Amino acid sequence: MTESTAAPTKVVLRTEDLVAGYLPGVNILNGANVDVHEGELIGIIGPNGAGKSTLLKAIFGQVGIRSGGVFLQGEEITSLKADKLVTKGVGMVPQNNNVFPTLTIQENLEMGLYQRPKVFADRFDFVVQLFPELAKRRGQRAGSLSGGERQMVAMSRALMMDPSVLLLDEPSAGLSPVRQDETFLRIAQINRAGVSVLMVEQNARRCLQICDRGYVLDQGRDAHTGTGRELLNDPKVTELYLGTLAKDVDAERAASKEHSSEA
Secondary structure, three states, X not given: OOXXXXXXXXXXXXEEEEEEOOEOOXXXXXXXXXXXXXXXXXXXXXXXXXXXXHHHHHHOOOOOEEXXXXXXXXXXXXXXXXXXXXXXXXXXXXXXXXXXXOOEHHHHHHXXXXXXXXXXXXXXXXXXXXXOHHHHOOOOEHHHOOHHHHHHHHHHHHHOOXXXXXXXXXXXXXXXXXXXXXXXXHHHHHHHOOOEEEEEOOOHXXXXXXXXXXXXXXXXXXXXXEEHHHHHOOHHHHHHHHHHHHHHHHHHHHXXXXXXXXX
């Protein structure tokens, strides 16, 4: 994306001065402002404890919002519950427990469309265009899949309701380097298929390489923003964030190699 020549696009999702937290009197978000324009892939990076996952959970109605607002296509959706948000076009893939392990792949996808079961065939055709492996293995139980395969099923289930924006919480967490790369390619595929994406990711460099724009979250606020390339090349961002985050990712990758057979 080249901002100087690209035509302005409408804002699909916006948070305005979002303040939220889990415990009374303790704020994790302290005025976070994030915009996702139509067709964009947006990355959220930052140190541990910065509020990245809390931001997604607040948008998706899973954390109490104390002030500020969340807007979808200009409509305020602040504090709506997850089931209402799904019908309005917001999909979410959590980091953990993101599949039903005792159900088959097809049954997992059916759960993603429980509010509109009559359109299952059409939506299944859509997701298998993105992930052809699903059609071949639709009868396999999700609990028998590798970490990368489970992530594929989780993203596909979230896509069944045809969301306008997809929230991804640490999609590469716990995966081997090869599976991480595959996951980022799948996310780019989803975005090219017309779904706006807001992704929280610890693998900061890889995230910024594929995203249109990025936000650095620090102490619950958007501390820096710019295109992925701008943030990658920003000396201040590199010094304060990318160096530390790279060490975290290197440690995670070293650990994941020991369990690569599971990924």
